[in-house]
Amino acid sequence: MNIGRIGSVGAMLLVSAALAACGGGESGEQAAGGDANAALGGDGKLTIAMIAKSSTNPVFLSARVGAEAAAKELSQARGVPIEIVWLTPPQEDGQVQAQRVAQAVNEGADAILLSASDAGKVTGAIRDAVARGVQVMTFDSDVPESGRFAFYGVDDAETGAKVMTELAAQLGAQGGEIGILAGNQNAPNLQKRVQGVKDQAAKHPGVKIAGVFNHPETPQDAAAEVIRATNAYPNIRGWAMIGGWPLFTTALLDELDPARVKIVAVDALPAELPYVERGLAPVLLAQPTYQWGYVGVETIVKKLLDNEQVPERIPMELVRVSKENLGDWARQLKEWGFTDVDQKYLDLPPAPTASR
Numbered sequence: 001m002n003i004g005r006i007g008s009v010g011a012m013l014l015v016s017a018a019l020a021a022c023g024g025g026e027s028g029e030q031a032a033g034g035d036a037n038a039a040l041g042g043d044g045k046l047t048i049a050m051i052a053k054s055s056t057n058p059v060f061l062s063a064r065v066g067a068e069a070a071a072k073e074l075s076q077a078r079g080v081p082i083e084i085v086w087l088t089p090p091q092e093d094g095q096v097q098a099q100r101v102a103q104a105v106n107e108g109a110d111a112i113l114l115s116a117s118d119a120g121k122v123t124g125a126i127r128d129a130v131a132r133g134v135q136v137m138t139f140d141s142d143v144p145e146s147g148r149f150a151f152y153g154v155d156d157a158e159t160g161a162k163v164m165t166e167l168a169a170q171l172g173a174q175g176g177e178i179g180i181l182a183g184n185q186n187a188p189n190l191q192k193r194v195q196g197v198k199d200q201a202a203k204h205p206g207v208k209i210a211g212v213f214n215h216p217e218t219p220q221d222a223a224a225e226v227i228r229a230t231n232a233y234p235n236i237r238g239w240a241m242i243g244g245w246p247l248f249t250t251a252l253l254d255e256l257d258p259a260r261v262k263i264v265a266v267d268a269l270p271a272e273l274p275y276v277e278r279g280l281a282p283v284l285l286a287q288p289t290y291q292w293g294y295v296g297v298e299t300i301v302k303k304l305l306d307n308e309q310v311p312e313r314i315p316m317e318l319v320r321v322s323k324e325n326l327g328d329w330a331r332q333l334k335e336w337g338f339t340d341v342d343q344k345y346l347d348l349p350p351a352p353t354a355s356r
Contacts, residue, residue: 040080040304047083047109048084048110048111048113049085049101049112050064050114051087051101051113052088052114052115053089053115053140053217054091054217055089056091057217057218057245058248058271062290062293065337066289066291066292066297066336067297068084071084074297078305080305092217094119095121097125098122098125101122101129104134110134113139113296114136114143115138115139115140116141116142116188117141117186118184118187119143119188127146127147130148131147135300136148137152137299138152138153139295140189141187152291152296152299154315154316156192157192159193159196159318160194160196160200160240161197162285163196164197164201164204164264165200166264166283166285168204168207175205175207175208176206176208177209177233177236177237178208178210178236178237178239179209179226179236180240181225181226181240182212182214182243183217183243183245184216190242190243193266197240201240210236211233217245219246219248219249222243223255225246226239237260238263239262239264240264241263247271248271248272253280258279261280262281263275264285266284266285267284268284268285268321268329269333270333270340273329276326277326283320283322284321286329290336292316295316324352326348327346327351330342330346334346
């Protein structure tokens with residue numbers, strides 16, 4: 001994906017929503033107004049409960065920032081208060097998520113925006129919410145059999161395959177032993193990414209998978225698992241990380257030698273950029289995680305306030321981040337409101353057009 005295009009997505013979505021709000025004629029405006037009033041219930045406010053996997057995972061905190069930014073912008077553009085209620089558990093727990101879905105319904109939420117830790121544990125709660133008139137949209141990790149109206153995220157099998165393709169290029173023709181860092185073993189999106197890595201690895205005869213390593217999705221737990229596995233399997237030359245969890249700490253910068261081990265990981269938030277700079281993770285495949293929240297809220301507004309037919313699946317494109325476009329990506333992160341982007345990355349020159 002062209003990084004330059006990402007920054008304009010929010011603006012385009014806002015324009016789209018504003019145009020929809022204007023309507024095409026008097027009868028259209030009256031119909032839209034009636035639908036909006038019905039969707040808002042009795043308090044005149046659109047309340048969206050946001051239930052991500054974990055409030056300690058930076059990717060979901062960035063999604064929250066995006067959701068709150070969209071809510072603020074669309075509230076001003078539409079003249080309708082839009083509130084984001086953050087009901088994300090502190091740690092991954094599908095059962096707690098199911099309880100939070102029920103809580104959102106009982107507390108009067110108009111819609112729920114959710115990333116599922118365990119599809120089996122939240123399906124029933126989502127079905128109950130939909131049956132009670134609450135619209136549910138998923139992002140990142142889908143629950144397709146739940147009655148949710150839309151999903152926004154990457155193609156997970158394709159994402160896993162891309163991680164492995166990039167890692168194979170880093171390992172070279174000789175290949176070598178690799179580890180797959182896989183997070184929560186019950187997360188449906190991560191299961192698909194692991195399979196994508198395995199399927200692509202089978203196309204590289206020199207690549208051998210030492211193992212699939214699951215762990216609690218905190219930076220500390222993930223880094224500890226990488227260190228443990230590296231000690232247990234000293235011949236590991238590469239890590240296919242289907243999430244960037246351990247790169248949110250600096251631990252692996254001290255523990256792994258970039259001359260001997262290469263990492264390719266999903267996600268590229270500010271804390272991860274030193275791994276690109278030092279060559280330990282020459283390539284990160286970034287999910288524009290801010291957009292999980294922004295596009296999610298924008299889509300819910302279209303569905304509830306404008307009564308629009310929205311696509312059931314809204315694809316998210318990965319962004320390839322390397323030393324060549326590190327400055328461009330850092331500036332995109334800052335534009336999205338991240339305050340912890342190191343100035344040295346912001347000062348890097350723009351990438352050649354072909355690298356964007």
